[in-house]
Amino acid sequence: MPENIEKRVTDIIVKQLSVNPEQVTASAGFQTDLKADSLDLVEIIMAFEDEFGISSIPEDKAASMKTVGDAIEFIKANATK
Amino acid sequence: MAMQLTHHPRVALVTGAGRGIGKAIAERLASHGHTVICVSKSETCVSVANDILAKGLKAKAIQVDVSDATAVAKACEQINAEFGAVEILVNNAGITRDKLVMAMSEQDWNDVITTNLSSAFFWVKGLVRPMTKKRWGRIISISSVTGVQGNAGQANYAAAKAGLHGLTMTLARELAGRSITANAVAPGFITTDMTGELSEEIKQKILGVIPLGRFGTTTDIAAMVDFLASEEGGYITGQVFSVDGGMAI
Numbered sequence: 132m133p134e135n136i137e138k139r140v141t142d143i144i145v146k147q148l149s150v151n152p153e154q155v156t157a158s159a160g161f162q163t164d165l166k167a168d169s170l171d172l173v174e175i176i177m178a179f180e181d182e183f184g185i186s187s188i189p190e191d192k193a194a195s196m197k198t199v200g201d202a203i204e205f206i207k208a209n210a211t212k
Numbered sequence: 213m214a215m216q217l218t219h220h221p222r223v224a225l226v227t228g229a230g231r232g233i234g235k236a237i238a239e240r241l242a243s244h245g246h247t248v249i250c251v252s253k254s255e256t257c258v259s260v261a262n263d264i265l266a267k268g269l270k271a272k273a274i275q276v277d278v279s280d281a282t283a284v285a286k287a288c289e290q291i292n293a294e295f296g297a298v299e300i301l302v303n304n305a306g307i308t309r310d311k312l313v314m315a316m317s318e319q320d321w322n323d324v325i326t327t328n329l330s331s332a333f334f335w336v337k338g339l340v341r342p343m344t345k346k347r348w349g350r351i352i353s354i355s356s357v358t359g360v361q362g363n364a365g366q367a368n369y370a371a372a373k374a375g376l377h378g379l380t381m382t383l384a385r386e387l388a389g390r391s392i393t394a395n396a397v398a399p400g401f402i403t404t405d406m407t408g409e410l411s412e413e414i415k416q417k418i419l420g421v422i423p424l425g426r427f428g429t430t431t432d433i434a435a436m437v438d439f440l441a442s443e444e445g446g447y448i449t450g451q452v453f454s455v456d457g458g459m460a461i
Contacts, residue, residue, distance in 0.1 A: 170344060174345065
């Protein structure tokens with residue numbers, strides 16, 4: 132089982148969106164709370180794919196990840212590294 | 213004092229770089245210190261890249277059929293792995309299958325749309341993700357005066373070139389947030405190997421509709437691409453620039 136998923140997800144989001152780690156809570160919405168634009172979302176998804184060895188996150192799955200918690204849940208179920 | 217355009221060394225890719233306008237653009241970009249990936253279907257890109265390398269500049273040749281989506285995707289994967297990101301993309305590859313609409317086959321239509329228009333989408337798709345990470349980019353598509361005002365016998369070509377304008381405007385809007393600009397350059401009648409084959413009579417006829425009274429050169433087009441690719445060109449996006457001696461006024 133891949134380790135430290137929450138921390139690795141947080142690191143990616145902090146880097147991509149230039150936010151403070153404290154803002155990256157499970158309930159934080161990417162677009163609502165963290166002010167990600169549509170390109171940010173594409174880039175974050177790409178970073179998740181690379182980081183966690185997920186070959187390709189489907190568009191509908193990506194679109195349903197509204198909050199950090201949604202992403203962590205998906206990654207826990209699909210991460211290979 | 214002559215104004216020097218600012219070019220920081222980057223990775224550029226030019227399709228249709230084996231001859232004519234594409235070759236001139238590749239040489240011009242290389243002269244600024246950019247690493248220029250020269251793409252063509254035939255092996256002509258190899259000699260263009262070798263000539264650039266012989267001058268002590270940076271180039272690489274990649275032979276790929278731009279109308280083949282799978283082949284382009286594969287080439288982009290290799291390029292991204294080797295170079296990190298292409299920051300200047302010049303979509304220049306193009307073919308003609310001129311016929312009046314009444315005589316044009318579906319294949320004539322599809323060949324030109326795929327090679328001249330879809331290819332630009334294939335390259336953007338394959339290269340844009342790393343480009344967005346760079347927070348800097350130039351996507352320059354070589355269109356045609358035909359895409360601006362139409363031309364009897366070139367319905368397929370005109371549609372493809374006008375299609376590039378729509379693609380350009382949309383890319384400009386989608387990618388502006390990452391400081392990537394997208395523009396098109398619409399050449400008029402440019403002297404190249406292809407046009408050298410025309411009869412004197414036809415050439416005289418064409419000259420009659422060019423206000424500046426001469427055919428364009430590949431250098432005229434490379435100069436506009438040079439400007440759009442430079443740092444100074446960074447506030448221009450979503451535009452189509454005619455470089456045609458006034459043909460499309």
